[in-house]
Amino acid sequence: MELLVASGVGVLTAVGVYLCLRGRTFPVVLGLSFLSYAVNLFLFATGRLVVGRPPIIDPAAPGYTDPLPQALVLTAIVISFGMTALVVVLALRGFLEAGSDHVDGREPGAEGRR
Amino acid sequence: MTHWIVAPVVLPALLAAFIVLAARFDLVLQRTLSIAGTAALLAIALGLFALAADGTPRAYLLGNWPAPFGIVLVLDRLAALMLVLTQILALSVVLYAAAGWDRQGRHFHALFQFQLMGVNGAFLTGDIFNLFVFFEVLLIASYGLFLHGAGAARLVAGFKYVTVNLVASTLFLFAVGTIYAVTGTLNMADLALKAGQIGPEQAGLLRTGVALLLVVFAVKAALVPLHLWLPGTYGVACAPVAALFAIMTKVGAYAILRVHFMVFGAEGSPAWGLAEPWVVPAAVATLLLGTLGLLAAGTVQRLAAYSVIASMGTLLLILAMPGTGATAATLYYLLHSTLAAGALFLLADLVAERRGAVRDALVAAPAFPQLDLLAGGFLLAAVASAGLPPLSGFLGKLWILGSVQAHPAWPWLWAAVLVTSLLAILAFARAGSLLFWRSIAIEAPLAADPPAARTLPVLPLVATGALLAVPVLLAAFAGPVARGLEATAVQLHERHGYIEAVLGPSRLARAEGR
Numbered sequence: 001m002e003l004l005v006a007s008g009v010g011v012l013t014a015v016g017v018y019l020c021l022r023g024r025t026f027p028v029v030l031g032l033s034f035l036s037y038a039v040n041l042f043l044f045a046t047g048r049l050v051v052g053r054p055p056i057i058d059p060a061a062p063g064y065t066d067p068l069p070q071a072l073v074l075t076a077i078v079i080s081f082g083m084t085a086l087v088v089v090l091a092l093r094g095f096l097e098a099g100s101d102h103v104d105g106r107e108p109g110a111e112g113r114r
Numbered sequence: 115m116t117h118w119i120v121a122p123v124v125l126p127a128l129l130a131a132f133i134v135l136a137a138r139f140d141l142v143l144q145r146t147l148s149i150a151g152t153a154a155l156l157a158i159a160l161g162l163f164a165l166a167a168d169g170t171p172r173a174y175l176l177g178n179w180p181a182p183f184g185i186v187l188v189l190d191r192l193a194a195l196m197l198v199l200t201q202i203l204a205l206s207v208v209l210y211a212a213a214g215w216d217r218q219g220r221h222f223h224a225l226f227q228f229q230l231m232g233v234n235g236a237f238l239t240g241d242i243f244n245l246f247v248f249f250e251v252l253l254i255a256s257y258g259l260f261l262h263g264a265g266a267a268r269l270v271a272g273f274k275y276v277t278v279n280l281v282a283s284t285l286f287l288f289a290v291g292t293i294y295a296v297t298g299t300l301n302m303a304d305l306a307l308k309a310g311q312i313g314p315e316q317a318g319l320l321r322t323g324v325a326l327l328l329v330v331f332a333v334k335a336a337l338v339p340l341h342l343w344l345p346g347t348y349g350v351a352c353a354p355v356a357a358l359f360a361i362m363t364k365v366g367a368y369a370i371l372r373v374h375f376m377v378f379g380a381e382g383s384p385a386w387g388l389a390e391p392w393v394v395p396a397a398v399a400t401l402l403l404g405t406l407g408l409l410a411a412g413t414v415q416r417l418a419a420y421s422v423i424a425s426m427g428t429l430l431l432i433l434a435m436p437g438t439g440a441t442a443a444t445l446y447y448l449l450h451s452t453l454a455a456g457a458l459f460l461l462a463d464l465v466a467e468r469r470g471a472v473r474d475a476l477v478a479a480p481a482f483p484q485l486d487l488l489a490g491g492f493l494l495a496a497v498a499s500a501g502l503p504p505l506s507g508f509l510g511k512l513w514i515l516g517s518v519q520a521h522p523a524w525p526w527l528w529a530a531v532l533v534t535s536l537l538a539i540l541a542f543a544r545a546g547s548l549l550f551w552r553s554i555a556i557e558a559p560l561a562a563d564p565p566a567a568r569t570l571p572v573l574p575l576v577a578t579g580a581l582l583a584v585p586v587l588l589a590a591f592a593g594p595v596a597r598g599l600e601a602t603a604v605q606l607h608e609r610h611g612y613i614e615a616v617l618g619p620s621r622l623a624r625a626e627g628r
Binding site for chain 1: 250254280287288290300
């Protein structure tokens, strides 16, 4: 399971970094989402990977899983969700006002400055 | 436990919500509330500063959960100093904005108060994940403020600014996760104790986490090569917002100080001294590139943006060096450079408003009203920013030059600081003579004199004047200020008082007994 989770984080991060470096706003937004998924999974694993244990100390249970990373992930999800919405609106407004979905606000090779 | 410690976070949060809900359509009420709130915050910050001046750090347990299980706010000398600095800048900016900039878009004052909440929280918090949350609060408010007044150029630059900061926030989470996985805590005082007890098999992981944190803070502090977002952002934001953003790069610098000297500053801990070998060369590059940008800037606002980069270079050069003397010099230059940069942004806007279609472009244009007054202001700001005597920029640079002598490569660092100071003087002299002297040479009055520019703008001039007065005061009272800053630096490096305030004396004694 460790290998699976670790490669999951790795692949998500790689995809996110690649997409963030693209020249159009939409892939960049997707890349940011992938990065936030990767970090959520990573944060979740920082409390060690435990299967089928409650996130609270219970005498009846054989052990417990660390609840703090779950709280951290919740916070991170809320923030990244809100930020994705903001960046989508920003990209859309930029496209409508500048007439191009390139991150520089103009098509590559187009004459003059924006 | 004094409840005033939480006021710099709670007051702007409540005020912002109140402004959005109750004063949405009444700009005059918004201005009144916002200015009164910021003035009250300044009074609270000064009160907290007086409280912290006795040298005892005070912890505030939110919800009265015992540390390290709950979140703590900690008031020590450094946090109080940064609070006062923020509130001085904020009050000037909100006075300036109330003269008309806040009419360009909606919700300026609400976003402004949220921004203050984030910045104040980042300075007060004693928990590293809470630091992330306050970073997000101040960034989210800054996205809104940056887009204030909109326009295609601002939207395009805004997308980049948001993207860079979101990537940095993701890295922050990776760093926090790594540090938590190794140490099992996120409380700064607890981390400071536990970081020293990490075994060699985990040391590499801890160093990775701390290095990642350094990268995140370097993005905020605009350290080369992570500075590329700054000129585009500060160069196109509306003037009061750009002036307020002068504190944002300093939040990054503050976080490096706090994390590298207080939290991971125990000599012999795996993460000790991690920053210096990386930050010093990068700071020299920042200083050089920022100064070249000063020479190449085409508008006054861009000039101010590059002066922020150059001053961050000077600041970070000394920031990462060990020793309390170096930290005290850092703090002096930090106070000076924040307010000088803020004044420069406001002056750029005052000039731009009066020059018609040319705005603040560095080209000769006909003379404009109140030219002498603004020329005098620009002279003060330029002298302070370039580091000429008698203002605080000169004293700050002198102190930094004295402190870097402990570094093995100090002749090179001296050369970098002195040569860039000369180039900065050239750049400011060129800008000032183009703006003010060449304008007089072209005698023709402006064809279409902007009517707003005919009357003397009292509020903006008071705001700009207040910011310009601080470098003068910092220089005039350099002795007492320096003693206060040295005490601040000693408290930051000494660490025990902070840990004892958060965790209690028994935990500290137990950890040291081991």
